[in-house]
């Protein structure tokens with residue numbers, strides 16, 4: 711998957727492929743200048759944005775794999791943030807904490823069930839209560855498995871509901887993490903710093919932040935989303951008798967509203983990261 715970059719020497723556009731490390735060593739196709747793009751974006755954000763693009767482009771089924779992967783990578787991000795935050799609070803040295811974490815993660819890296827286990831404990835230790843959303847229903851597991859492992863062809867509406875569920879969950883956990891998220895981002899900065907130190911003379915470093923679906927929320931730009939009334943917590947809505955099953959529907963409606971709003975505010979920006987063609991004739995969309 712590609713994204714456009716601008717050459718710092720001639721301002722020409724070059725497309726780069728997303729890398730796992732978020733470091734992109736490039737040579738301009740127009741003027742031959744060498745530059746390196748450091749993308750300040752977490753893996754879960756890249757994956758969620760790729761899923762959103764696929765959904766907007768009509769590839770509903772393909773989008774599911776990206777949303778599911780985004781959630782798994784977010785759980786990893788959470789464990790990273792929690793562990794490094796805890797180490798910082800205990801005045802542990804960052805490098806030592808990071809290498810301990812990397813070593814530990816290697817034991818769970820190839821199995822997502824193990825990672826989920828680590829996340830569950832991290833959540834309990836940080837928030838002081840059970841991660842009650844870690845159910846098949848709360849994670850949309852059945853739907854995900856049907857599509858990914860059994861080849862089911864989902865409707866766009868089903869995929870949108872799944873995207874909304876994943877989005878709302880990540881959004882909520884990011885909100886709970888608050889400034890704690892910065893500790894995981896520091897790990898990325900460390901990777902950048904060591905690559906930067908090794909860049910040969912004459913290579914220009916370019917740092918970029920992409921306007922992904924979660925960025926606005928994290929930097930406070932996304933307008934606050936009013937929780938739809940009635941709330942999914944019984945007894946909070948004055949004058950409204952609750953019906954059985956309503957809480958589930960309310961939660962879904964809230965997820966949908968949150969995702970739609972983010973899509974409205976950020977979707978247009980995401981379009982610029984689609985593959986070619988960049989110029990869609992007016993009225994096509």
Ligand SMILES: [Zn+2]
Nearest residue numbers: 717720738741
């Ligand atoms: Zn150039």
